[in-house]
Amino acid sequence: MSLKTKRTYKFLIFKVNDDGKEIVVDARGDRDGKWEQLTEQLPEHECRYAVWDHDFTNKEGRPMSKIFFILWVPDTAKVRSKMLYASSKDNFRTMLDGINYELQATDADEIDYEVIIDRCKEA
Template sequence: MANAASGFAVHDDCKLKFLELKAKRTFRFIVFKIEEKQKQVVVEKLGEPAESYEDFTASLPADECRYAVYDFDFVTEENCQKSKIFFIAWSPDTSRVRSKMIYASSKDRFKRELDGIQVELQATDPTEIGLDVIKSRAS
């Protein structure tokens, strides 16, 4: 097996779409997938700005690993409108061991490509990325 930390390229589209999410708020979320055959991380799904957090969690496969970025809007106790960009490493317990290893070993390098991530979450089941968890980590 190639060294997963250096063996996977990050498709330019990943960085471009992330910049659009960050700067222009074109998307609410992005789901990324590692294409093992092409040895690169690619964009799997783009969430429109009007899509909800439930739409986002529904787009994560139940038994496959993914990386995801979510632009979370919230209001602070001082009544200020804010947003934070979450990086979520989705690695369900039911996914293949090889897949978990590849995603785990490539995560830091991939995350470095996305400049502007404010909060990182590791999740193995939907309760770990519940809206209550996101809200508590955002503030």
């Protein structure tokens, strides 16, 4: 809700806590946060969930915002972690309100900023 309605954050990154029983906030991006700040905070060998609030101007020149849910599952992550994040994704995502798009990425190329821009061209 802080991201969608209050627009307090540009992005949030979540992780499953050490005992595997709770999903907690791992990082927050201020409202003026950049895409690179989000991607730089995704660990190379660990899974994460992320939510990105993307502001853009549509074809008619109207300012818009779309919220992306990202499942970060790098190829180098442990199999147990991959399974945990994959199995809890749907339940966690349903608790988040206002998600417009979903991305799953296993390496940095799959979450390039151009992917975000291309998805918003439909709006």
